[in-house]
Amino acid sequence: MPIYEYKCTSCGGVSSFFVQGFREPEDLCCQACGGKDLKRVISRVNYHQSQSDRLSSYDPRTRKSGDFYRDSRNIGLHAEHMLQKAGVKPTDEFKSKIENLRSDPSRVIKDSDK
Numbered sequence: 577m578p579i580y581e582y583k584c585t586s587c588g589g590v591s592s593f594f595v596q597g598f599r600e601p602e603d604l605c606c607q608a609c610g611g612k613d614l615k616r617v618i619s620r621v622n623y624h625q626s627q628s629d630r631l632s633s634y635d636p637r638t639r640k641s642g643d644f645y646r647d648s649r650n651i652g653l654h655a656e657h658m659l660q661k662a663g664v665k666p667t668d669e670f671k672s673k674i675e676n677l678r679s680d681p682s683r684v685i686k687d688s689d690k
Contacts, residue, residue, distance in 0.1 A: 579594055580616055581617050581619045582604060582606075582609065582614035582615060583614065583615050583617045584606035584613065585614070585615060586606065586610070589606050589610060591607040591614070597679070600616075630649065630650075630653065631660065634653050634654075636654055638658060648681050649678060651674065651677045651678050651681060652677060655670075655674070
């Protein structure tokens with residue numbers, strides 16, 4: 577069942593609805609104000625970037641947002657970028673360590689306590 581989003585022409589609120597079948601649903605009302613005049617809108621979509629796409633689009637000179645640093649997929653991205661720039665192929669050990677850190681970032685603290 578698809579989920580469609582509708583924008584209320586009265587208050588501007590966006591409401592989401594499960595829709596069965598292919599016909600436009602009837603008797604929808606805004607979840608914020610109860611208005612009945614709703615227009616269907618295109619929902620946001622997500623695109624999952626592969627690690628190679630992430631690496632090729634990485635620019636160390638650009639300012640990064642807080643979200644960049646909270647995303648564990650970005651751990652080691654700068655190191656991978658520098659290796660690629662130098663023409664050095666990362667070793668299997670390097671790849672393994674980076675993947676371990678991406679899957680459990682707290683491992684750095686755990687390993688340093690030993």
